[in-house]
Structures are given as C-alpha cells and as structure tokens.
Amino acid sequence: MAATYLITSGTDIRTVAGKLGHANTNTTTIVYTHLLKSAEKETADKMGDFLRLAVEKEKEKQKKQAR
Known part of the structure; x- marks a missing residue:
C-alpha cells in the first residue's frame, strides 16, 4: 500500500525501491508497472x-499588445 501511495503521488522509483528494501529498481518497476504507467499518464496530462x-496566457498578452 505504501508503494502504491508513493508511486501515485509522484515519488521517484529509486526512493520507492529503497523504502521497500528492493536492492534493484527493476524489481519495483516490474511489480508496480501498472502504477508507473498511470503515474506517467497523469504527469503527461499535467x-x-x-x-x-501558457499558450493561452501568451495569446492574451499578444492581444493586449496589439491594441
């Protein structure tokens, strides 16, 4: 459960592996691949x-300067 919370909150895999006592991040990655994919999608969405x-703000700025 702790690993799930850490991964979904964006904690890097090395830190999670260390907390779990995994000597290698590959173990953590293999076991929690589904969570990592979900976290990657969430990060990409953000x-x-x-x-x-940022694009919207820049467009507004350009409109104001054009006036």
Whole structure:
C-alpha cells in the first residue's frame, strides 16, 4: 500500500525501491508497472494542462499588445 501511495503521488522509483528494501529498481518497476504507467499518464496530462495555459496566457498578452 505504501508503494502504491508513493508511486501515485509522484515519488521517484529509486526512493520507492529503497523504502521497500528492493536492492534493484527493476524489481519495483516490474511489480508496480501498472502504477508507473498511470503515474506517467497523469504527469503527461499535467504537463499538457500547463502548456495549454501558457499558450493561452501568451495569446492574451499578444492581444493586449496589439491594441
């Protein structure tokens, strides 16, 4: 359960592996692959949201400067 929470909250895999006592991050990655994929998608979605907001702000800035 702790690994699940750590991974889904964005904690890096090395830290999670260390907390679990895994000597190698491969063990953690293999066992928790489904969570890692979910975390990667969430991260990509957040980055997409950030970039959309940045583009919108830039467009607004350009509109104001054009006036």
